[in-house]
């Protein structure tokens with residue numbers, strides 16, 4: 213049976229001289245791999261119709277043939293030209309796609325995750341890359357995967373974390389501990405200033421990334437927020453993503469470059 217779905221290419225792997233395996237995040241069938249036969253031949257109908265960070269309409273045979281799903285047709289819906297010239301945006305988009313590839317289960321429908329990635333790539337294409345956008349995406353993705361870090365209350369005693377100096381982030385447990393619980397337990401954690409806690413909590417509730425014009429956060433604070441989320445992500449991924457480190461560095465030190 214041929215099925216039609218919206219899809220974003222995540223990675224390409226050469227299979228033969230002219231054929232490629234493409235990993236997609238699709239709207240209706242989750243993450244999957246299709247074989248595109250002859251896609252590199254000069255007269256292939258697939259040429260120019262798909263590339264990294266595009267959103268496409270993909271038609272494929274939804275039946276394994278020798279272990280492959282075979283792509284039938286592909287048409288570009290959104291090509292997002294910024295990623296060809298803005299290397300920081302390109303690194304940020306690479307990280308988002310890598311994170312989705314790593315976190316989303318194979319062939320499990322997750323339309324909300326497709327929509328999140330589609331939306332985030334549209335935003336990156338329009339506004340360029342900034343660190344807060346990546347952190348917002350990570351929080352939104354974690355939430356949709358059922359992994360929601362706790363920033364609003366102490367995970368030990370329930371005390372509100374609003375304006376609580378001395379609070380610590382315990383990434384292994386995915387939450388904050390207040391000053392007295394931290395002193396009592398001596399649990400390993402990193403100190404998080406109240407304004408960083410408030411920002412993380414705000415971004416976690418935001419359905420859209422904060423507009424660039426409203427971002428007023430020092431770089432060192434952004435770095436602290438990125439570090440805290442990075443610890444949590446590492447707990448839930450098999451290995452740390454190199455693409456995250458590269459994208460974060462490119463965005464954090466942009467003024468010095």
Ligand SMILES: [Zn+2]
Nearest residue numbers: 366369390393
């Ligand atoms: Zn407490």
